[in-house]
Amino acid sequence: MDSMQDRRGGGCGGHRATRELELAIQNDIDTVNANPRPFRWTKSDDDILATSKQFCLPTLENVETQTKINKTSE
Numbered sequence: 001m002d003s004m005q006d007r008r009g010g011g012c013g014g015h016r017a018t019r020e021l022e023l024a025i026q027n028d029i030d031t032v033n034a035n036p037r038p039f040r041w042t043k044s045d046d047d048i049l050a051t052s053k054q055f056c057l058p059t060l061e062n063v064e065t066q067t068k069i070n071k072t073s074e
Contacts, residue, residue, distance in 0.1 A: 015021040041048075 015024060043051075
């Protein structure tokens with residue numbers, strides 16, 4: 001099945017109004033729900049956790065750094 005972006009006709013800027021985007025999203029939901037299929041994980045739990053760790057740790061480190069900066073500037 002094509003991705004929602006493919007069915008919609010491209011990436012950012014494909015819709016000129018919020019209502020147009022909402023209708024496109026609802027149409028995609030209706031299309032998928034007309035022929036539902038069970039979701040199948042394609043990665044192992046270890047792969048998913050490793051990816052999450054890769055993206056979450058730098059974010060947490062940035063938050064900690066920003067918190068320290070804020071405390072020293074008070």
